[in-house]
Amino acid sequence: MASSTVRVDLDGKPINQLTICMIGAGGFIGSHLCEKILNETQHKILALDVYNDKIKHLLEPDSLSWAGRIQFHRINIKHDSRLEGLIKMSDLTINLAAICTPADYNTRPLDTIYSNFVDALPVVKYCSENGKRLIHFSTCEVYGKTIGSFLPKDSPLRQDPAYYMLKEDASPCIFGSIEKQRWSYACAKQLIERLVYAEGAENGLEFTIVRPFNWIGPRMDFIPGVDGPSEGVPRVLACFSNALLRREPLKLVDGGESQRTFVYIKDAIEAVLLMIENPSRANGHIFNVGNPNNEVTVRQLAEMMTAVYANVSGEPALEKPTVDVSSKEFYGEGYDDSDKRIPDMTIINRQLGWNPKTSLWDLLDSTLTYQHKTYAEAIKKMMSQPTTS
Ligand SMILES: NC(=O)c1ccc[n+]([C@@H]2O[C@H](COP(=O)([O-])OP(=O)(O)OC[C@H]3O[C@@H](n4cnc5c(N)ncnc54)[C@H](O)[C@@H]3O)[C@@H](O)[C@H]2O)c1
Numbered sequence: 001m002a003s004s005t006v007r008v009d010l011d012g013k014p015i016n017q018l019t020i021c022m023i024g025a026g027g028f029i030g031s032h033l034c035e036k037i038l039n040e041t042q043h044k045i046l047a048l049d050v051y052n053d054k055i056k057h058l059l060e061p062d063s064l065s066w067a068g069r070i071q072f073h074r075i076n077i078k079h080d081s082r083l084e085g086l087i088k089m090s091d092l093t094i095n096l097a098a099i100c101t102p103a104d105y106n107t108r109p110l111d112t113i114y115s116n117f118v119d120a121l122p123v124v125k126y127c128s129e130n131g132k133r134l135i136h137f138s139t140c141e142v143y144g145k146t147i148g149s150f151l152p153k154d155s156p157l158r159q160d161p162a163y164y165m166l167k168e169d170a171s172p173c174i175f176g177s178i179e180k181q182r183w184s185y186a187c188a189k190q191l192i193e194r195l196v197y198a199e200g201a202e203n204g205l206e207f208t209i210v211r212p213f214n215w216i217g218p219r220m221d222f223i224p225g226v227d228g229p230s231e232g233v234p235r236v237l238a239c240f241s242n243a244l245l246r247r248e249p250l251k252l253v254d255g256g257e258s259q260r261t262f263v264y265i266k267d268a269i270e271a272v273l274l275m276i277e278n279p280s281r282a283n284g285h286i287f288n289v290g291n292p293n294n295e296v297t298v299r300q301l302a303e304m305m306t307a308v309y310a311n312v313s314g315e316p317a318l319e320k321p322t323v324d325v326s327s328k329e330f331y332g333e334g335y336d337d338s339d340k341r342i343p344d345m346t347i348i349n350r351q352l353g354w355n356p357k358t359s360l361w362d363l364l365d366s367t368l369t370y371q372h373k374t375y376a377e378a379i380k381k382m383m384s385q386p387t388t389s
């Protein structure tokens with residue numbers, strides 16, 4: 001229920017009701033952000049996407065308390081003349097639309113570059129020309145590899161945060177060669193960040209750039225063959241969930257040595273709401289949003305998910321829960337990887353006072369409970385059907 005008391009910002013000033021044009025509202029992050037805004041604020045949402053399956057529960061029935069505060073527009077921003085009008089009608093635009101699954105970066109590099117750079121251009125332009133505020137979703141992938149990854153494996157400097165900690169205003173962006181098409185995504189995101197920043201510097205665009213660090217939780221991506229293509233490769237949470245649901249070993253790419261920090265989607269969305277409601281603290285900034293305390297190797301993630309899922313499902317884990325695969329076999333030619341991703345939290349702490357709360361175990365527990373409830377029956381049914389040859 002949206003609270004009826006007056007909401008105040010971090011400086012104690014009342015927050016005016018906003019109309020928000022949310023592009024990509026039907027995706028993983030968009031669905032959680034819509035839910036949060038409708039539940040806790042009085043803001044209105046113009047939700048733009050080509051799909052709405054993940055926000056269907058928010059769009060109907062009309063009797064819900066937020067009826068009239070969310071309006072879905074089925075729009076592909078690549079070619080739809082309604083886009084500028086919707087941005088003009090809004091106080092703030094949030095752009096989440098993107099191709100953002102690594103399996104696509106090296107196999108569909110053109111689509112990836114168009115989606116993350118070319119298609120985002122008109123959004124930036126319309127915001128700038130019409131004096132509208134923009135929150136643009138970038139990625140932690142713009143940092144690429146850490147400086148430390150170029151040091152010898154046994155170098156003590158690898159333990160020094162100066163060689164791995166990722167800082168918005170200091171760290172370089174280090175990508176692989178052009179043949180490593182994995183970096184098409186990071187590079188496109190970096191260029192759109194630079195464009196947004198330049199629009200701010202030269203034309204006064206009021207902007208905030210968000211760099212998410214592996215946000216995970218319910219509704220992330222799809223389970224192949226259930227609510228997405230059988231041959232599709234989602235991000236790691238859904239890949240591992242799919243294997244656990246099917247009682248198959250989890251595939252560790254190149255030994256599962258890469259490190260990631262995972263943050264619970266519900267924690268991360270709180271940071272976005274703070275940005276929305278505190279423009280004077282958020283404008284002109286780039287924010288890392290992640291949980292530096294939740295670092296694991298991908299192998300450790302697989303082990304933890306296996307243990308959590310055994311608890312959730314009540315079924316014992318497989319005797320051999322993981323299997324090694326090469327990145328070429330799994331993703332194809334042109335894959336490369338970020339070695340380690342720890343967000344520096346100084347800027348978001350200083351500007352918005354935000355800190356993540358949820359431990360990796362707890363966030364996996366609630367997420368895998370959701371995956372089990374949502375998919376276990378469908379998978380069982382599918383697997384019991386005879387395969388056609
Ligand atoms: N989930 C994460 O941890 C993470 C990490 C880093 C960056 N990001 C960035 O955050 C944003 C949202 O990510 P997500 O995880 O919610 O992804 P998602 O794929 O679930 O959501 C993206 C949404 O954008 C929509 N979309 C794509 N192209 C569109 C177009 N041309 N017109 C209209 N709609 C279009 C898709 O249909 C989808 O619903 C992306 O920009 C992504 O790069 C996410």
Ligand SMILES: O=C(O)[C@H]1O[C@H](OP(=O)(O)OP(=O)(O)OC[C@H]2O[C@@H](n3ccc(=O)[nH]c3=O)[C@H](O)[C@@H]2O)[C@H](O)[C@@H](O)[C@@H]1O
Pocket residue numbers: 100101102138139140141212213214215234235236237239240250251252253254256258260298337338
């Ligand atoms: O979420 C993020 O912050 C960003 O990172 C992701 O990139 P990445 O973390 O590399 O993608 P995942 O699919 O989540 O993979 C994480 C790691 O697990 C590995 N992996 C993935 C899937 C699998 O089945 N097995 C496996 O070992 C990958 O090789 C990678 O090392 C995506 O690029 C974006 O969604 C986003 O910009």
